[in-house]
Amino acid sequence: MKRPFKTRIKTLKIDGIDVGAREDETLLELAQENDIFIPTLCHLEGVHDIGGCRLCLVEVKGTNKLLPACMTYAEEGMEVTTNSERLQMYRRQVLDLLFSERNHVCSVCVSNGHCELQWLAGKLGISHVGVPYLYPQLSVDASHRFYIYDPNRCILCTRCVRVCDEIEGAHTWDVMGRGTDCLIISDLNQPWGTSDTCTRCGKCVQVCPTGALFHKTKAVAEMEKRRDFLPYLRTMREGRK
Template structure:
């Protein structure tokens, strides 16, 4: 196994060459902000919050999809990166209709927590106010497109962990949205197993259990990685 030694925020780390910068940073206790990253599924670099600077490379690189290189010097915190991250989160709020006070995930929302951590108290961009609806056709779960940030965690969980392939993305640009099967009502899906893994994966209030009210939707996405690890090692805790 080939090993690469690099420096991340003045901390030296040696890891396998197939390790991502995000994983390498975690090895030395450095937390890089993410919204689309979820242990147990492949990374796609959708949210762009994990962008880092590498000395000698002019462009910013996504830590979750970039593998390490020998002698790299990586910076995960700078004024440039903080400004990029604040702008990204503000754009996420402006793109959809995030009314936190009336959201089932209020107080348990990763987007909301990210905004707090970046010191965002207002959005500098015009709100789009798109006319997105809700899908309440499923007997157990609901989908509110107004809260979706298109991180695709639900899609990747459905495909890579449950193996059902029920969720996907349709449309382009501002019209992009999560669909069920061939863009049918969730309750009419012939492939959905009603496992609820997509709901556990969702970082916002876009996917939720029917019956919960504002502030009640708590999740534990780490359980999804436990499933993947158990399958790989063939070790199950009964």
């Protein structure tokens, strides 16, 4: 939940660069405003952050802990490092675990070439996975008239859950289970096509960073996502309150 807006400006350093920030501004937002790259998969402009993917971890002088940039607010005099050998190691380990936990086979995926997980792997220099694969056998839900949900390609970022709840107001999606047994489910774990709450808006499909949610009409490498509508819808929704 964001803090109430305040006009007070704080000054801090990110990677040695002096920047000014509002009190309600996170380090991730501040870095993006100043064209400083911090990787993330669960962050989505227009919905609240959860700090789930742990890819946006940064170093802050004075603490040995790595802090999620999307959940850490700017403070006066902060000295933040966004790219170090330690951070690169942790980020590659996170991606290793994401790839190994489910079945991400890029060559046969509808989002091949348009996948954020795939793009980040290339960006961070991941050429192979260094931990054993779990190879889960998860059932694909093709019961919906327009869309398909393949949990084998899901990274549990919960973007679909948050956009369905906060933007569409339907809350069709939620999370069931713990650890590697976690699954995104529709309603009370019923087939998506039988959901009474789904409005068929497709917002969840558009914000999915991988090929876990896609149109039935799309084949390999054809599923491009567009999410430029989110900030606008968020503003309109808040304006009606």
